[in-house]
Amino acid sequence: MSVTVTDLTKLYGEQRAIDGISFQARSGEVLGFLGPNGAGKTTTMKILTCYLSQSSGTAEVCGHSVETDSLAVRRMVGYLPEHNPLYKDMYVREYLTFAADANGIRRPRPRIDDLIDMTGLGREAHKLIGALSKGYRQRVGLAQAMLHDPEVLILDEPTSGLDPNQLAEIRVLIKRLGSEKTVILSTHIMQEVQALCDRVVIIDRGKLVADDPIDRLQRRLNGDTSLLVQFDREVPHLELLTIKGVSSVKPGKEPYAYRLLLRGDADPRAEVFRFAVAKNCVLLGMVREELSVEEVFRALTVAG
Incomplete structure (x- = not known):
């Protein structure tokens, strides 16, 4: 399994942001990670990407513990957070080159060229990020998340702000990436879950309430x-x-x-x-x- 979460709990004082959740995300699948606002999705994703530490339980990415081997986990994970942090005074290609350098990627130009083409940024590559629409900024963030060719992609609302044409293109890209890597996708767009995800994990108020392929989940409720x-x-x-x-x-x-x-x-x-x-x-x-x-x-x- 590429990602394994076991009895994961995060406390803020006496509040349980996540409460003993367990699930797995497998290589070659897109896992839909769903829940209402405040359910604990972002907290879980931040633990998996080593931005936060858990209070108890374990989380492993490609066999590496987020608690004891966080540097190895960071090398394995590409993360696109909901609020995409970008340097708006940098140009697209300049920013991706900067990010590649931060990731220790030698001779990054061929990889950057591939990602610019893959994410449809060709006409925007020489523009300031601050001059881009929200949809194109999302594409820059997605390109940055994939720069180091990670085994696991964690995408929090990756299609936010995209127009219908952009949405279709990025969905195709995410589906293709899901056949090669492990993709954990958090979104509030249910049609997107239906179109992209092989399996769904749903949490509510910090607790796991479902972990099933979509068709089995539908049959179980029906x-x-x-x-x-x-x-x-x-x-x-x-x-x-x-x-x-x-x-x-x-x-x-x-x-x-x-x-x-x-x-x-x-x-x-x-x-x-x-x-x-x-x-x-x-x-x-x-x-x-x-x-x-x-x-x-x-x-x-x-x-x-």
Whole structure:
């Protein structure tokens, strides 16, 4: 495992910012790290990047302890914090050269050229950072986080301020990086989680409340799943209950639409099609319903 967190706790006086959380982030995956404001996400990320020390528990990055081997951890991690700290009076290429020097990178120009191209900064490379839009500043921060080719990338709201075109480009980049490295992604944009993440960890008020692949998390909260079907005419509820795997039937919002509640992992789609043929009616639509990531998040976290 690239990142392993075990019983991690951080106290501020008597307040538990994080309270005994444990999770792992694996190489070759994008881990969504979610929680409402004040849940402890940023505190956890700062411990993983050695900006803060834990009160108890352990955290390891690529086998190195953040407590006893912090220099090795810093070499393994690239970090883009939510409030991207940049020197606004420096030019983009100048800043990246400065950051490369701080990381001890010899002959950094080829790496900087690659990152400028990778993050779409080509036309902005000779501009002052202070003259860039927020979206382009985010790109500079992302390039800086990747300069030393880290094994682990920790990204806190990396797409903040990006327009839709920029957003699509950076999502593709993050997805590609996730196939090569370990990426821990914190965001409040639930569509982004759905599009990018292989697995989700959710914390609320310092405690871990979920650690699952997205599809398993949705099934766990749904209990029985449902199938929304629509015919070209009315079908008696009792007849729909004869379909194998259907436990109950509820009316849908559209005309002649029905929500079929399914038992366990039942998949009666082929049976529904045969049912329509047998009843000499047209099947207009059939969609398996799942909770969105936003609904999962709201179900698992405490409001306010």
